[in-house]
Amino acid sequence: MRILSSEQMRAVECEALKHSQTYLRLMENAGTGAAKMIARYESPIENRRCVVLCGKGNNGGDGFVVARKLCREGAIVTCVLAGGEPRSEEAREMLRLLSLEPVSVLPLEEDRAQINLLLMEADLIVDALFGTGFQGALPDGYGFLAEMSNLSKARVYALDIPSGMNADTGITTGKCLKANQTIAFGCLKPAHLSEGAAEYLGEVAVCDIGIPEEAFSIIDDAVYLIDHDMVLPHLRQRPDDSYKGSFGYLLVVAGSLGMTGAAVLASRAASQCGTGLVYLATARSLVLPLAAHLTEQVMVPLAENEAGGISPLSLPELLPVLQKSTACVAGCGLKNTEDTRSIIRSIITNAECPVVLDADGINSVVGDINIIRCAKNGLILTPHYGEFSRLTGKTVEYIAQNRVALAKAFAQEYKVTLVLKGTTTVVALPDGSVCLNKGSNSGLAKAGSGDLLAGIIGGLLAQGLGINEAAICGVYLHSQAARLTAKRLCKTSMQPSDILNDLYLLFKELD
Ligand SMILES: NC(=O)C1=CN([C@@H]2O[C@H](COP(=O)(O)OP(=O)(O)OC[C@H]3O[C@@H](n4cnc5c(N)ncnc54)[C@H](OP(=O)(O)O)[C@@H]3O)[C@@H](O)[C@H]2O)[C@@H](O)CC1
Ligand SMILES: [K+]
Structure with a gap:
């Protein structure tokens, strides 16, 4: 199984667009795949209280899709919007689609006490604050989300990478969400194998997001996980006529x-x-x-x-x-x-x-x-x-x-x-x-x-x-x-x- 750095992953993404993929479709696939995995782990998902924390980047876009899909599966979903209006057109479109569902969307700045309570009472939390685009430390104002979700009894699912962790090094500078399960998109990133990162990653599973195999061929120095x-x-077979x-x-x-x-x-x-x-x-x-x-x-x-x-x-x-x-x-x-x-x-x-x-x-x-x-x-x-x-x-x-x-x-x-x-x-x-x-x-x-x-x-x-x-x-x-x-x-x-x-x-x- 391949392990790609965030830069290599971006290059593969761009290449995928040349092979009749669109970024919107990749995001839909990522969110749909993650929601399916979560629904399976949390079965039965009906009436489970779910908080999806969404950031301003495309990781947040994946989170909007997960929120929409889990809501359709019967979960009681609240989405916390951190960082304001999403940056990319695709993430904005996923937020628009989410607004058509019975999901409350709470801006992070709005009512911290209510968000704290939601996190403490949740059955599951989906972390879609930051993914492979994250550098440095969690900004002021996000730290309490990490603290609360780490304290909560809810199972925490990190999309692609736990927020607060650098995808290429596994290093956490400051606070980081602790996931029970990390769902990596497309392939593993170096952080998923980092020795110091295990306590934040929990179990790691890879979700296929439909990147065509040809798109990976542009990477000639990929690292592979032995499986x-x-x-x-x-391994050698032993023919009957051997000595x-x-x-x-x-x-x-x-x-x-x-x-x-x-x-x-x-x-x-x-x-x-x-x-x-x-x-x-x-x-x-x-x-x-x-x-x-x-x-x-x-x-x-x-x-x-x-x-x-x-x-x-x-x-x-x-x-x-x-x-x-x-x-x-x-x-x-x-x-x-x-x-x-x-x-x-x-x-x-x-x-x-x-x-x-x-x-x-x-x-x-x-x-x-x-x-x-x-x-x-x-x-x-x-x-x-x-x-x-x-x-x-x-x-x-x-x-x-x-x-x-x-x-x-x-x-x-x-x-x-x-x-x-x-x-x-x-x-x-x-x-x-x-x-x-x-x-x-x-x-x-x-x-x-x-x-x-x-x-x-x-x-x-x-x-x-x-x-x-x-x-x-x-x-x-x-x-x-x-x-x-x-x-x-x-x-x-x-x-x-x-x-x-x-x-x-x-x-x-x-x-
Ligand atoms: N691979 C694929 O094919 C697919 C990938 N997908 C998903 O996209 C994810 C990558 O998306 P992404 O590049 O938008 O990065 P993400 O982490 O969401 O946000 C970066 C934003 O955060 C900001 N920022 C960074 N550090 C910060 C800090 N310390 N404090 C504050 N802000 C900080 C940064 O700001 P900037 O540095 O640009 O000013 C930027 O605005 C990937 O993990 C996967 O989930 C799927 O949707 C579909 C297909
Ligand atoms: K994340």
């Missing part, structure tokens, strides 16, 4: 003394995603203890250093396995030492297959960032904000506020696929495309979650998915499995190893 339809076509080689060989280079769990999680995740064979290459003394947890994986015991990590002396044993693998995951639980840096450099420069770098695999390239340009067949980096901060030299706060732009610039500059992990994970592709994954839950905020993700992406790569598809599908499957685990257990107690037990549910529908 089921985007992922499903890439283990049909599903690839993944080399996982992971684990060191004290960090063996990372190796278990990454290897098991890769196997459970359908990989034909997973090799776990790790320090020799760890092989036996790890074998107690890994039945199906093949161990590659490597020469180790005094700290219980893999020694570069092991490269003659490691590189031949890398050579016959169809993908490699390196870094989970390795420790950030000179030995690890040397091994990671060798993996990047020698691998003929695509490579996933995670955790200390990422930390290993911090002082030698240009090495990542040397990957022969694609590289995926899966940093969290702290690791990305070390990679880029930017602060974690700056990254949190500019994650899409920074991830995009990094992926383009170094020609890698970047998976920037967060509540909303950003997948930035080398060609400048960006996809966001929103389904994460706080049960994933635990050590080991990243190892699972690296293993899932590696497993998909090994089976032949393209580098970008593996990253996109991997983050989606990881968060969806975690969602199922949170439901089965709870976010507080669930462990990354519990998520492994739910992964199969996502693949079951393919069998």
